[in-house]
Amino acid sequence: MADKVGIGTTEPAEMLTVWGGKGSFGSAYSGGRVYVGDDDGTNVKIYTDGTRNLRFQAGSGKILYDADGSARDIYNKASSAIDTGNSAITYFGTSFANISTPNMSITLPSAGTYLIFANLRVVHDGNINAFGVVQLYNNTTSAVISNTIRMIIEIANTGIEFIVTMANPMWLVTVTAENSISLQGKCYNAADTVGLSNDSNGFNEIGYIKLF
Numbered sequence: 001m002a003d004k005v006g007i008g009t010t011e012p013a014e015m016l017t018v019w020g021g022k023g024s025f026g027s028a029y030s031g032g033r034v035y036v037g038d039d040d041g042t043n044v045k046i047y048t049d050g051t052r053n054l055r056f057q058a059g060s061g062k063i064l065y066d067a068d069g070s071a072r073d074i075y076n077k078a079s080s081a082i083d084t085g086n087s088a089i090t091y092f093g094t095s096f097a098n099i100s101t102p103n104m105s106i107t108l109p110s111a112g113t114y115l116i117f118a119n120l121r122v123v124h125d126g127n128i129n130a131f132g133v134v135q136l137y138n139n140t141t142s143a144v145i146s147n148t149i150r151m152i153i154e155i156a157n158t159g160i161e162f163i164v165t166m167a168n169p170m171w172l173v174t175v176t177a178e179n180s181i182s183l184q185g186k187c188y189n190a191a192d193t194v195g196l197s198n199d200s201n202g203f204n205e206i207g208y209i210k211l212f
Contacts, residue, residue, distance in 0.1 A: 080117075080207025081106055083198055089123050091195035092132055092185035096144070102198040104183035104206050105139070113174045114208045118183060121202040122153045124163040125193040129156050132187050132194030136171055139180040145173060153194060164197065172211075 083102030090101045098105070108114055122132065131154035136145040152167035173181070183206055187194040198204050 078209045080205050082203050082205045084203055086199040089195050089197045091192040092187040094187060094191045096184040096186045098182040099185050102204045106181050106206055106208055108175050108179045110178055111176050113211045115211060116171045116173055116208045118169050119205040120152060120167045121197050121204055122165050122167050123195050123197045124153050124155050126161045126163050127158050128190050128193050129158055130187055130189040130193045135184050137182045137184045139182055
């Protein structure tokens with residue numbers, strides 16, 4: 001082949017070539033494909049499709065492998081939990097506790113890094129100086145996840161009446177295995193003045209998206 005070094009055959013028309021003096025690696029045939037991995041449709045591969053497109057494919061659904069050889073499944077790893085039940089206002093105490101009504105818990109299905117999000121219908125009784133915060137608690141390890149405290153509302157003017165608003169905190173969390181995570185709430189200065197309301201006028205939601 002002119003200006004190329006070939007390793008392989010010309011028939012069929014897919015052949016392994018190195019050319020151009022710039023570290024290129026591919027097929028000299030315009031419709032040929034180049035695979036890194038197995039060309040059997042079942043294992044991880046990186047390849048060109050014959051039309052200059054670079055593709056990644058994994059027949060088993062596994063595309064990332066950790067140093068220890070364990071696979072990370074990256075497909076279908078987004079989920080959220082919406083409690084559609086009607087409930088009275090769930091007020092926070094002055095110590096952190098899991099929010100169970102509405103149900104603010106999720107299960108991260110495997111090792112990896114996740115974006116966890118919450119959509120919260122926050123209630124404040126208004127005529128008192130108090131603020132509410134939430135944090136993430138790992139039920140599997142029985143430990144608070146560090147640096148996850150988020151303020152969701154604060155009222156300092158005691159002349160304000162009853163308040164309802166929406167809060168949308170988010171977190172980046174990394175786990176090494178399947179873990180159950182709960183959202184906890186706390187009210188500073190006065191118990192039973194900040195909490196969540198949940199009914200058909202506005203539901204609460206917690207969910208995750210697996211990043212890698």
